[in-house]
Amino acid sequence: xxxxxxxxxxxxxxxxxxxxxxxxxxxxxxxxxxxxxxxxxxxxxxxxxxxxxxxxxxxxxxxxxxxxxxxxxxxxxxxxxxxxxxxxxxxxxxxxxxxxxxxxxxxxxxxxxxxxxxxxxxxxxxxxxxxxxxxxxxxxxxxxxxxxxxxxxxxxxxxxxxxxxxxxxxxxxxxxxxxxxxxxxxxxxxxxxxxxxxxxxxxxxxxxxxxxxxxxxxxxxxxxxxxxxxxxxxxxxxxxxxxxxxxxxxxxxxxxxxxxxxxxxxxxxxxxxxxxxxxxxxxxxxxxxxxxxxxxxxxxxxxx
Amino acid sequence: xxxxxxxxxxxxxxxxxxxxxxxxxxxxxxxxxxxxxxxxxxxxxxxxxxxxxxxxxxxxxxxxxxxxxxxxxxxxxxxxxxxxxxxxxxxxxxxxxxxxxxxxxxxxxxxxxxxxxxxxxxxxxxxxxxxxxxxxxxxxxxxxxxxxxxxxxxxxxxxxxxxxxxxxxxxxxxxxxxxxxxxxxxxxxxxxxxxxxxxxxxx
Numbered sequence: 001x002x003x004x005x006x007x008x009x010x011x012x013x014x015x016x017x018x019x020x021x022x023x024x025x026x027x028x029x030x031x032x033x034x035x036x037x038x039x040x041x042x043x044x045x046x047x048x049x050x051x052x053x054x055x056x057x058x059x060x061x062x063x064x065x066x067x068x069x070x071x072x073x074x075x076x077x078x079x080x081x082x083x084x085x086x087x088x089x090x091x092x093x094x095x096x097x098x099x100x101x102x103x104x105x106x107x108x109x110x111x112x113x114x115x116x117x118x119x120x121x122x123x124x125x126x127x128x129x130x131x132x133x134x135x136x137x138x139x140x141x142x143x144x145x146x147x148x149x150x151x152x153x154x155x156x157x158x159x160x161x162x163x164x165x166x167x168x169x170x171x172x173x174x175x176x177x178x179x180x181x182x183x184x185x186x187x188x189x190x191x192x193x194x195x196x197x198x199x200x201x202x203x204x205x206x207x208x209x210x211x212x213x214x215x216x217x218x219x220x221x222x223x224x225x226x227x228x229x230x231x232x233x234x235x236x237x238x239x240x241x242x243x244x245x246x247x248x249x250x251x252x253x254x255x256x257x258x259x260x261x262x263x264x265x266x267x268x269x270x271x272x273x274x275x276x277x278x279x280x281x282x283x284x285x286x287x288x289x290x291x292x293x294x295x296x297x298x299x300x301x302x303x304x
Numbered sequence: 305x306x307x308x309x310x311x312x313x314x315x316x317x318x319x320x321x322x323x324x325x326x327x328x329x330x331x332x333x334x335x336x337x338x339x340x341x342x343x344x345x346x347x348x349x350x351x352x353x354x355x356x357x358x359x360x361x362x363x364x365x366x367x368x369x370x371x372x373x374x375x376x377x378x379x380x381x382x383x384x385x386x387x388x389x390x391x392x393x394x395x396x397x398x399x400x401x402x403x404x405x406x407x408x409x410x411x412x413x414x415x416x417x418x419x420x421x422x423x424x425x426x427x428x429x430x431x432x433x434x435x436x437x438x439x440x441x442x443x444x445x446x447x448x449x450x451x452x453x454x455x456x457x458x459x460x461x462x463x464x465x466x467x468x469x470x471x472x473x474x475x476x477x478x479x480x481x482x483x484x485x486x487x488x489x490x491x492x493x494x495x496x497x498x499x500x501x502x503x504x505x506x507x
Contacts, residue, residue, distance in 0.1 A: 303463075
């Protein structure tokens with residue numbers, strides 16, 4: 001698979017039946033609890049395999065850790081990571097640690113997929129509807145949490161959101177003839193949506209009111225708890241996405257907010273979309289239809 | 305007594321500049337807080353916080369930095385009313401499927417008046433509908449000589465999607481006369497009908 005469509009992971013075809021998916025991601029702690037951090041980082045790393053339509057098989061730990069911190073903390077991080085990898089039905093086969101001033105953790109993950117069922121950014125067709133499987137807001141809430149501004153309930157909801165594996169959403173998705181999927185991470189909802197629309201040579205109509213948002217996010221955005229990444233994502237896409245003035249700076253920031261372990265963003269053929277959504281909701285996934293794919297128009301993404 | 309506080313927020317990581325400004329404003333009853341920041345994110349975040357908290361704020365560039373001045377108290381209170389209502393969360397967008405150029409059964413003249421009246425009303429809706437889909441003789445509303453063209457153009461300018469059925473335009477020989485929105489096919493139209501929006505059919 002080439003780099004021009006900005007896909008989530010590398011895919012290598014072994015034979016007509018089997019392709020390998022390879023991906024890596026790691027980052028600095030987003031929560032204080034080391035075990036929860038390990039789980040979130042692992043869920044985030046595993047997500048790229050699900051976004052490509054695959055199943056994770058093996059994972060390797062990637063760790064940066066300072067010598068001044070107690071090694072028990074590292075043990076907790078690794079324990080959290082191992083729990084999530086087990087939940088995904090994969091195996092941790094080892095890993096590597098280097099000494100560094102700031103702790104960082106993540107996984108290199110190997111997954112498997114049938115070569116004909118790889119879900120790329122390039123497969124969305126006009127008429128498909130767009131499903132988002134997790135609410136937005138983790139970047140803004142994590143920023144507010146750093147400043148002790150967010151309430152405990154708000155932080156807890158964001159942590160639960162980040163902890164959720166994209167496994168079940170992916171399992172439902174692959175039964176509905178889906179051709180295109182990505183996961184929402186550092187470029188924010190609109191950043192990843194733009195990548196998919198561009199790679200698929202289509203336009204997206206996004207129904208802003210329908211986008212699920214974590215409780216408290218809007219209020220924190222209004223208080224200026226917006227991470228630099230959200231502004232960077234917005235400025236990067238300013239030439240391609242026209243933001244209607246009626247959205248206001250808070251909603252705009254939410255749409256560009258960098259997500260940690262965000263949801264899947266899936267183009268689903270219209271015939272199956274309601275059934276797929278229903279199945280996801282039965283699995284406890286906070287998914288919703290947030291827009292539709294149209295033929296390429298002047299606007300890459302039209303916000304309504 | 306109005307107080308004046310100066311904050312140096314250079315080199316502070318997000319969200320510390322906003323928090324420092326908030327604490328400073330909380331600590332005074334009336335007065336001015338001036339904060340110097342060295343990045344665009346801090347400037348935008350402090351300005352957004354000040355605006356939403358009802359303070360008057362202004363920012364100016366000084367060299368590589370920004371100096372933001374926020375006024376609290378009698379001099380600084382500004383009207384907190386928002387210019388535009390936020391989209392109402394949880395309410396599905398509205399799609400109107402318009403299948404006739406006349407509204408209701410009865411006199412065609414009356415039907416035309418009522419259709420225009422409906423489109424005037426849609427123009428006043430807040431939030432505006434997401435899309436208007438024109439089928440069969442409904443496409444006439446979006447074409448030259450439509451009595452409601454002005455209303456539709458105004459809706460279009462607000463970002464309302466308008467799609468006229470291509471087959472219908474061909475049938476009525478109106479393809480050259482379409483004045484607002486774009487031509488679409490049944491796949492486009494069906495995408496809206498089953499897309500989770502609330503669909504209202506006007507026949």
